[in-house]
Amino acid sequence: MGISPMIGSTEIDLALGTNSELAMLLAAMAYAVALVVFTLDLVRSSRTVQELEQSLLAQEDKELVGVGGAVRVSKGARSATARGGAAAQSGTAGTGGTGAGDDASSGTAPRVRHGNAEVDGQLVDDSMDYTRGAPRRGLARVAISLMALAAVIHLAAVIMRSIAAGRVPWGNMYEFLTTGALIVAVVFLVALIFKDIRFMGVFVSALVVVMMCAATMGFPTPVQPLQPALQSPWLIIHVSIAVLSSALFTLTFAMAVLQLIQSYRQKALIQGKPDRLPLMRLVPSATSLENVAYRINALAFVGWSITLILGAVWAEAAWGRYWGWDVKEVWTFIIWVIYAGYLHARATRGWTGNRSAWLSIVGYACVVFNFTAVNIIFPGLHSYAGT
């Protein structure tokens, strides 16, 4: 037959499929708890920082006397100290940030920059590295552990599903969603090892919970055999790259939303208005969010291009044409064009910053639309909604 066992065994293990569904529910519950704890952490951290700052402020006001010539130093230095923990050294204010560089330990070069200086009291460094001595966030640890536990159960569920169906676990909406949610969670957890992106915890866990609920409530699909058009090794490659790219787009969507809020807040702060969103000090500056999102989007865009090309290769074999403007193809194309626009916007005067963030958000809205509405509402060759 020429079909690998990964994509077309017709016998299905229904008992294992049921166990997988139970594990899936369990994982969803653990994610939900993680979401709650992440939220608590956010609230708690914000309060801790405020308290810490209050005490530092009192301390620094004394020290600042006599450090006259420093250029716009007070705000930047204070934020740097807050970040570096209570290790407020007497030299901090003197050179407008060099001292902060020492305890932030990012100083690869003797000269130190930190873009955060423009806004008061960011808790997360622009490089999003972990900083030693920053206030401990015990709740965040609990939340991350919970999320890791959920991911392990989730992984087991997906593997069981895969074994039960005798193929890769992405043949219908239920499977796209559960496998997609797993990838989002794992990408986030792995990224956490290298970067302090705990500020995204609430968003990511909420998203994963939504995806799991949508899968188990919206598209409950027992293990089923694949229709012939899906029985191809391309299912493994094309769909996995598509899901991975979508997961990356999801992260950048979150960053774009945060960027817009942060940029609004920064503007208000610079104008001297009170900080109405103190929670946002757990989030890096708008510029650094934009930069990180751009890098991830660049990667995801390459992934999306590969998805599109491999999809065409597959369509050629399965449907007799490599491109036929099927609804799914149209939207995949639209998404590709929008993110191409996003990449170009970054190089266009007047289109950086918030405008490119909006492009990223619109692009992601199309990704969601492509995944949901196109699969469910529009009749097309890609209508694999399941039931």
Next chain:
Amino acid sequence: MTEKNTPENNETPDAAAGAGSPTPDAAAPRAQPGKKAAKKSGKKAGQADVELPALGFFGMLRWAWTQLTTMKTALFLLLLVAVAAVPGSLFPQREASPEKVAQYLRDNEFWGPVLDKLQFFEVFSSVWFSAIYILLFISLVGCVLPRTKQHFQASRRPPARTPARFTRLPESGVLELPADAEAGQNDEVLRRVAKLLKRRRYRVSVRPAEGRMGASVAAERGYLREWGNLVFHYSLVGVLVSVAVGGLFGFTGQRYLVEGQGFTNTLIAYDQFNPGHRFDAESLSPFTVKLDDFHVTFNRQERTDGKYGTPVGFDAKVQVKDSATSEWKAEDLQVNHPLRVNGTDLYLVGNGYAPVITVKDGKGDVVFSEPVVTVAQDGMYNSLLVLKIPDSNPDQLAFQGFFLPTTTINANGAATSSDPDALLPSLYLNSFYGDLGLDSGKPQNVFSLDTDKLNKLNDRKLDAGGIVLGREPGENVYTLPEGKGTISFDGVKRYIGLQVRHDPGKAWVGGFAALATVGLAISLFIPRRRVWVKLSDGPAGENPGTRSIEYGLLARGEDPRLTAEAKALREQLMKEFPGLTPVEITSADNGAVRTLRD
């Protein structure tokens, strides 16, 4: 195109690193006439105090060209393409589903024709969509061609001149070389630095002291980044051209093939044939395909909700002969496994049942004895059958009705198929006689029957009733009323729907698409960096005889790893010249230094 209008941050490091000082846009000088033209039209009434040069016809063209090739226009056109593609997914498209377009036109008597006029049912070949993407591609070419020339020249020029102050660069540092270090003369030191940079795959040039500027090393790497960018954009043009060529010279044909039948690749063999505008019938490859057997595998596992009985495998056993003189070869044709013969591809895109029917006319002559291709209406293969017998005497006969692969009588007493496999096949037909209108020479759809001018012979509502064949064992022949003849149901065969396609541009499309992806990855992930290193005397007063090595790095475009590169470079320098000590720079510049993106 990716970085066309980047504020030219990277060309002149001094200007670029100066935070917030807006540098002139690359396209701005060229766009000048445009601004003037805009002013002119805006101030028609009076105000003669400003002398405006006449733009002229060629001036206007030039202006239009510069406007078209700016990044803003390109970005606008790009987003417009995305918006313009949306209706292509909202409205049925003629190319993919003409019957749905016809249905839409019937359902929407007012808006249907309006939308049709506006080409909403052929979005992707419409004038407006074509206009947008053609403009986009012209803009792209107009953008990329000059950049190619620029980059070609840049890649032959030595690295950019050394900036005066490194502290303005995004990454820089100073290392002090003690007087007693065995580092050699100035040129010796710089030579060693150059060698070190070469090892890191930089293009290096050592510069002697000039004026106030001391001797320095300038280095640059990652020229491939821009080449990748250019290759990406040229490849997109390649994809577009290849698609067009494939459409012009290729063809698509459909052909039903019943088990036991074969066909040779000629124009008349096709049930439907769509050639490109430049297609030449002589180019048809003379192969022959014969369908021996078509096997369908069904899901027979209980409790797979809703999926019980669905087909999970289609396998067509075919034989192929490349040309009249060659040997037969056995092949498997499956979904996802097309048959490729001499550059023509055959795809399994449909299937169904073809009941074998024999009709004798009123005189007792066999006027028809063949499998009849039926059209499945649903997943249970309730299949529509139309059979026209123009050769029967005394009257032409016609049959219309259903073929049911697994006949079941439902709760309402109606017959329907309950399984897609042929477990209990039967025919439920009405019959007609009269003039079929086939002699007029007007082409007719073989799958539909115009019963208006025909006389009913069999119908459920008539006394004679409908024709039911095959439901009960032995009930395979039916004698038509009024001595019109007999019809018999002699067996069931399966047929496959073949899509046959020849697309000479296909391989090119694939090649260019792959090339574009490689170019894209290179342009996004290979960093382009500049490094400068210079030697200067140590700070006057302290430690006489010391020298310092100053280094600075600048990225062209996005480069998240520039800091890491600076660190690596510093470590290598310290390894190369033992005894180096980092110097802290505490100049007032620090506060103003930002990354380029700011």
